[in-house]
Amino acid sequence: MNRKISVRVICLITALVVLSGSVAFAAVMGSPYETLKRALLNAATYTNATMESHFVTRINGEVAEAAWELNIRGDNGYLDYLFDENGEVSGYSYYANGLSFSDSVNYTSQDGTQWYNAYVNPPDEIWRQNSLFGLTQDDLDSAQMRFAELLVDLIVGDLKNNVTMTSDNGIRTIRSTITGNQLPEIVRAGLDMAVEGSGHTFWNHRVIGFDGREYVTEDISIANGMKTVTTWSWPARRMTSEEEAAWNDGTFWEKYMDLEYWGIEYDADGIMYLLEGPRSQRGSARVIPATRSDFEGRGGPLSIPMTDLAIDFMRGEAEIDSNGNLVSVNISAAFTVTDMFGDVSDVEADYSVRFSDIGTSIPVSPIPGAEQILTSGNMKERFGTEHAGVYFTLNENGTINEGSITTAFPGEKESAPGPFPMPGITRGSPAPGGGLRLMQDHVIYTENIEAIYEEPIDSDDAEE
Numbered sequence: 001m002n003r004k005i006s007v008r009v010i011c012l013i014t015a016l017v018v019l020s021g022s023v024a025f026a027a028v029m030g031s032p033y034e035t036l037k038r039a040l041l042n043a044a045t046y047t048n049a050t051m052e053s054h055f056v057t058r059i060n061g062e063v064a065e066a067a068w069e070l071n072i073r074g075d076n077g078y079l080d081y082l083f084d085e086n087g088e089v090s091g092y093s094y095y096a097n098g099l100s101f102s103d104s105v106n107y108t109s110q111d112g113t114q115w116y117n118a119y120v121n122p123p124d125e126i127w128r129q130n131s132l133f134g135l136t137q138d139d140l141d142s143a144q145m146r147f148a149e150l151l152v153d154l155i156v157g158d159l160k161n162n163v164t165m166t167s168d169n170g171i172r173t174i175r176s177t178i179t180g181n182q183l184p185e186i187v188r189a190g191l192d193m194a195v196e197g198s199g200h201t202f203w204n205h206r207v208i209g210f211d212g213r214e215y216v217t218e219d220i221s222i223a224n225g226m227k228t229v230t231t232w233s234w235p236a237r238r239m240t241s242e243e244e245a246a247w248n249d250g251t252f253w254e255k256y257m258d259l260e261y262w263g264i265e266y267d268a269d270g271i272m273y274l275l276e277g278p279r280s281q282r283g284s285a286r287v288i289p290a291t292r293s294d295f296e297g298r299g300g301p302l303s304i305p306m307t308d309l310a311i312d313f314m315r316g317e318a319e320i321d322s323n324g325n326l327v328s329v330n331i332s333a334a335f336t337v338t339d340m341f342g343d344v345s346d347v348e349a350d351y352s353v354r355f356s357d358i359g360t361s362i363p364v365s366p367i368p369g370a371e372q373i374l375t376s377g378n379m380k381e382r383f384g385t386e387h388a389g390v391y392f393t394l395n396e397n398g399t400i401n402e403g404s405i406t407t408a409f410p411g412e413k414e415s416a417p418g419p420f421p422m423p424g425i426t427r428g429s430p431a432p433g434g435g436l437r438l439m440q441d442h443v444i445y446t447e448n449i450e451a452i453y454e455e456p457i458d459s460d461d462a463e464e
Contacts, residue, residue, distance in 0.1 A: 040318075043326035043355065044135040048073055050357045051132050058348040064300050072363045073132055076123075079363035092366050097123040099374050101367070106391060107410050113393055115410045116367075120388045122376040170322035180311035180335075191309055199224055199305035199340065202298075212236060212267055215275050216282070220294070225305070225340055227290040231282040234262055239272040247272065292341060302347070304339040311335045328354045368399045383407055 050072045057065040068083040077096030084090040093102040101118035108114055139145060163176040183191075202222050208231075209216040215234040220227060239247070246252040247264070263275045295304050312334040319327040330352045337345045365371045376386040382405075383390075393404040 039320045039324050039326040041140050042324070044133040045131045045137055045140065046073065046133075046355070046358065047131050048075055048359050048361050049132060049355055050361045051353060051355055053353045054351070056350045059301055059345050061346070064302075071132060072357075072361050074361050074363045077363050079366065081366075094363065094366060096363055096365065096371065098376055099365075099371065101370070103366070109410060115391050115393055115404075117389060117391045118370070118374055120374050120376055120379050120386075120390060122386050171327065172320045173317065174320075175315075175317045177313060177315045179313050183311060191311070195306045195309050199307075210236070210265060210267070212238070212271075212273060215265060222290045222294060222305075225290055226287055227294060228285055228287050230285040232279045233282050234275045234277060234279050236265065236273045236275050239264075239274055243274070244272050290340075301339060301343065301345045302337065304341065304343075306337055306339055308338040309335060310337075325358050326355060328352070367394065368397075369402070370400050373400055373402055373405070 050070070053067075053069050053071075055065070055067040056063060063085075066085050068085075068087070070081040070083070072079040074096070077094070079094050079096075080092060081089055082091040089103075091103055094100065098121040099118060101116065104116070105114045106117040163174060165172065165174045167173070200223055204220045205217060206220070207215075207217050213236055215236050217232050219230045219232065222228075243252065243256060246255045259274075260277065261274045262277045262279070265273045265275055267273065292304070314333045315331070317328075317330045319329075321327050330350075332348070332350045334346070334348050337347055339345070374390065379388040379390070380386045388407055390405050390407055391410055392406070393401045395401050
């Protein structure tokens with residue numbers, strides 16, 4: 001596990017400090033306190049609203065992470081969108097009146113046809129929508145929440161003196177800017193604790209070789225700047241023709257249920273092997289200093305354990321409309337991070353949220369026609385059940401192809417390994433340069449295992 005200081009966490013700290021300071025300031029002003037407090041807490045319990053949020057992190061001036069989401073909560077369901085950096089939809093999930101689906105392609109046919117799936121159930125007799133932030137009115141009325149409010153007031157202290165409040169056209173705006181040396185001592189201690197925690201273990205498992213006879217992996221853990229590497233191996237043998245046939249026709253588990261094995265592996269030629277257990281450790285674990293290369297591909301500079309985190313400034317702004325509803329929140333922060341190798345990174349983080357259509361939001365199916373066609377009544381008439389998992393394709397204009405709807409997994413019509421087919425994986429399509437282990441989610445590249453150990457290994461070819 002990779003434990004690191006998340007910029008998102010730091011932004012939450014920013015929100016806590018800045019907006020809590022706003023609440024404390026409003027408390028001094030009398031009636032504005034109730035207005036702001038009610039707006040913040042009510043927003044946490046919105047069950048019918050539309051929320052658009054943006055998050056951007058820049059490291060040394062370059063965008064390192066960006067997220068854009070649109071969440072629509074209605075009285076009968078929800079629709080959540082994810083967008084890429086260009087504003088194009090990169091994913092969505094939808095539920096309304098017993099119908100649920102997402103944009104994920106469930107199966108791709110050999111001719112390139114993409115199949116989607118949905119779940120259809122009778123509309124809920126009692127629809128209970130979770131709020132945007134997962135809180136209920138009962139939560140707000142709890143002793144735990146009251147304690148949290150008092151604790152925030154205690155933490156904020158004199159930060160209330162850094163807050164301003166203005167009003168224009170019925171919109172009240174509260175702003176605050178805090179520098180690093182103004183942070184309360186308890187917040188400083190929390191950041192120091194987080195920095196210290198970032199140096200603790202992260203764990204990684206990777207495959208480093210497969211030669212048809214032996215399957216080799218490495219477990220890597222890093223703690224306090226030192227890396228421990230442990231190498232493991234499993235014996236492998238080629239599947240018999242009978243076993244391979246059973247795998248391809250879906251009867252492998254039934255015919256060979258007593259066979260003890262760890263996994264299935266393809267070599268570069270698409271030949272199938274059984275990985276037999278138990279695993280054995282090769283040599284002693286090695287403990288060596290961690291290097292920058294150990295963190296490559298794991299999230300950039302902020303994935304490396306830190307030795308120092310210095311806050312430059314934090315800014316916050318909240319808007320409240322004439323009805324007491326929270327309209328928007330904007331938070332920004334700048335800080336400097338020093339990692340375990342002495343490298344310094346300047347980090348900027350911006351987070352913004354805007355609420356709209358409070359009480360009037362309606363999630364609309366992103367696939368035209370799905371709401372009308374995929375109903376429990378239609379499923380009952382067509383498939384004999386009101387509860388159905390169905391598969392379907394889309395027309396060229398993006399509408400649901402009504403004639404394609406089926407309850408049978410489309411992969412059953414094509415060659416696929418075993419009773420749990422995986423899209424695009426067949427004996428004739430191994431991963432480039434190596435095989436694809438069906439029991440885990442990464443590609444295995446065949447390597448020269450002799451180079452892994454101090455003692456050479458007999459490299460005779462595996463028996464046919």
